[in-house]
Each structure stands twice: as C-alpha cells, then as structure tokens.
Amino acid sequence: MKGKLLGMVLAALLLVMAGCGGGNDGHRLIETRIPSDVAVDADIVNAGGVLTVTRASTVDGIFAGVDPVNDDVYRAFLHFPLTTVPLNARIRSAELGIVIRSVTVLPPTATIPIWIELVSFDPPVVASDFDRTLLLPLESVSISPPISSADVNREVVVDVTPLMVEAQLRGLRFFQVRIFQESDFTTPVPGLIEIDESTQENAPLLTVVYD
DSSP: OOOHHHHHHHHHHHHHHHHHHHHOOSOOOEEEEEEOOOTTTTEEETTTEEEEEEEGGSSSSOOOOOOOTTEEEEEEEEEEEEESSSSSEEEEEEEEEEOOOOOOEEEEOOOOEEEEEEOOOSOOOOGGGGGGGTTTTTEEEEEOOOOOOGGTSSSSEOOOHHHHHHHHHHTEEEEEEEEEETTTTTTSSSSEEEEOOTTTTSOOOEEEOOO
C-alpha cells in the first residue's frame, strides 16, 4: 500500500514538473527592428485622374491623404524586408512607427482618419499600385486615434500585428503597406499627412516580436 501511494505521489510530482517545463518549451522571444527601404518607399498622387509616383529617395517625406487645397489624393507605400524574420516564426506582436513631418487639414482642429493596408507588389512602386482593385488589400488596420496637427514632429506607433501575421501566413518576404485617408475620394474633411523620410533616425520603423 505504501509503495502504491509513493508511486502515485511520484507520478503526480512528475506531472507538475512537466507542466512547469511546458511553459518554457525552448522558445525565447526575439525582437527585430526593421527600417523601411527608402529606395522603394514612395507615394502616388491622383491629380484629376493623372497618377504620379514620387520616390522617397528624392524627397524628405511622402504623403497620404487628401490635399485640402486642390483635392489631390495621395497614397503612401512603405517597404520592409523581412530577412530577419524566419518563415517559421510565430508572430507575437508588430508595431509600425512613423514620424509625422507635417499635417494639413481644414479646419486645423480636425482629425484625419488613416488606414494602413497590407499589400504585396514587386518593387518598385508603379502608378497602378494606387488602385485598390488592382493591388488588392490583404489585411488592414486604422490608426487610432486619428492623426491631428498635434502629431507633427512626433512618432505615431500603430499596432500592425494582424498585418504581420497575415504576411507570415502567406510567406511574404516583404512587409509592404499602402497608407491612405479613409474614403479619400468622398471625404467631407480632406486632410494630408507627410511621413518623414529625411533621416535614418526618422525613417519608418517596423518592430516585430516573434519566437
């Protein structure tokens, strides 16, 4: 009887130890910080039906939103190589940081609802990438709270975990996003944001945590 009882105690102890070990299955969290590739980053403006691509490498910032002065519609594109994220990694979180260089909105106290879409294209950005029916969105999130004039010269950090998870599920080797104002062709309150690309320190940054 004692031997049987001792055996049950030992078995229970082993189960507890195994359970404790299960919480540490050999995986450790790894954080990687990936700056966007200024050679690929760009914006596309639709000015009266004419599409023009501007490369980030030629300017200090790229634009997203609607110009309140002339209603030109801008969509920005950011490109992040995922060479430091293994294809078999489990994504725990992902954040996109962008520094807002300027905000133009009327009235000045208004806010600008901005959406970020995961897309997949072959660099470089081309004019047809503006069209959401040609370059389809794969997943999307909104910037919350919306951008305002108070964000000028500040870094806005956005949770893009759903986008990164989708990129990983699809086996994408680049994290690419299209950024635009919600309802940009019909919005009653047009607003334009400029994403800083002037220095390496201010470049858009993707931070991914995985195991």
